[in-house]
Amino acid sequence: MAATCRPGWYQPAVVDYARLDSDNRALVNLLDRIGVELNGGRALELRLEQDQINRWIAARDEWPEAVGRVDLGDLRSPQVLLLSGNRARLAAMVERGGFGVVLSCDVRFELDGEKLLIYWEQFRAGLLPAPRALIEEALSRSARSSALRAAAESGRLSLPNRWVWPNGKPEFVFRAIEISDGTARIELTPTGSRGAP
Numbered sequence: 001m002a003a004t005c006r007p008g009w010y011q012p013a014v015v016d017y018a019r020l021d022s023d024n025r026a027l028v029n030l031l032d033r034i035g036v037e038l039n040g041g042r043a044l045e046l047r048l049e050q051d052q053i054n055r056w057i058a059a060r061d062e063w064p065e066a067v068g069r070v071d072l073g074d075l076r077s078p079q080v081l082l083l084s085g086n087r088a089r090l091a092a093m094v095e096r097g098g099f100g101v102v103l104s105c106d107v108r109f110e111l112d113g114e115k116l117l118i119y120w121e122q123f124r125a126g127l128l129p130a131p132r133a134l135i136e137e138a139l140s141r142s143a144r145s146s147a148l149r150a151a152a153e154s155g156r157l158s159l160p161n162r163w164v165w166p167n168g169k170p171e172f173v174f175r176a177i178e179i180s181d182g183t184a185r186i187e188l189t190p191t192g193s194r195g196a197p
Contacts, residue, residue, distance in 0.1 A: 004099045004100070004101055004126050005126045005127045006102055006126065007102060007104070007124070007126065007127055009081065009089075010079060010091055010102050010104070011079065012054070012058065012077040012078060012079040012091075012092075012093075013051075013054040013055050013057065013058035013079070014058055015058050015059045015062060016055055016058075016059075019055065020059055020062055023052070023055050023056060023059060024059070024062070024063060024064055024067075026052065027056055027063065027064075027067060028064055028066065028067065030046070031067065031167075034046070034165060034188065035165055035167040035168060037188075037190075038165045038168070038170040038172050038188065038190045039165075039167070039168040039170050041170075041190050041192065042190070043175065043187065043188065043189040043190065044187070044188055045185065045186070045187050045188075046184075046185070046186045046187075046188070047183060047184070047185050048183070048184045048186070049182065049183055050080065050081060050082045050182040050183065050184075051182075053080050053082075053184075054079055054080060057078050057079075057080065072092065074094055074095070075092035075093070075094060075103075076092060076093045076094070076100075077092060077093045078090070078091065078092040079091045079092070082179050082180070082181065082182050082183060082184050083106070083179065083180075083181060084179075084180050084181050085108065085179075086108055086109050086110065086177065086178065086179045087106055087107065087108045087109075087121070087179060088106070088107055088109075088179060088184075089104055089105070089106050089107075090104065090105050090106075090107060091103065091104035091105075092104075101125050101126055102124075102125070102126055103123075103124070103125055103130065104122075104123070104124045105120055105121075105122065105123050105124075106120075106121045106122040107119060107120055107121065108121055109177045109179065111161065111174060111175075111176070111177060113161075114160060114161050114162070115158050115159065115160065115161055116158075116159045116160075116161045116174055116177075117156060117157070117158055117159075118156065118157040118159070119155065119156050120155050120156065120157070161173045161174055162191070164195030164196075168194075169194045169195040169196070170190050170191075170193075170194060170195075171190065171191040171192075171193040171194065171195050172188045172189060172190045172191060173188070173189055173191060174186065174187070174188060175187035175188065175189045
């Protein structure tokens with residue numbers, strides 16, 4: 001039964017219709033700011049608050065069309081907790097045998113030269129440590145990327161730290177990722193190159 005218990009920390013946001021317009025404007029403004037700065041060849045620093053991130057995630061089906069959509073497959077009621085030590089807890093509800101189970105995974109971010117490393121540290125089903133196979137199964141059904149499925153198997157996702165912003169195609173790198181309780185500070189720096197159209 002401990003696997004089906006809902007952990008006390010699991011409090012996924014719901015769509016806050018009173019704040020939906022301002023939250024959508026904030027999301028669009030953030031994405032516009034990133035595009036303007038990177039296309040202008042300027043580095044930028046972002047500060048993201050956990051509460052805002054979770055309101056955006058909860059309202060993902062209400063996002064303006066220009067932002068796009070996020071399909072989480074079988075995962076319901078997602079939540080992101082920003083923790084100390086450059087860690088985040090990713091959690092969502094999945095149906096298992098007629099019961100809802102909160103699956104969670106703590107991840108740690110590290111920049112290592114030309115790589116962004118994401119370590120998968122702790123898997124849980126409800127209040128219990130989860131077998132890695134349960135997480136792999138959930139990822140294989142929900143993740144569109146084989147790299148994510150492979151990360152669950154190896155315990156680490158290693159990505160080239162070279163990204164292309166969709167608007168204007170400027171290439172950029174993560175210069176810093178600092179996560180502490182409830183806040184993420186991220187620095188993006190353009191490389192001066194353009195990605196493929």
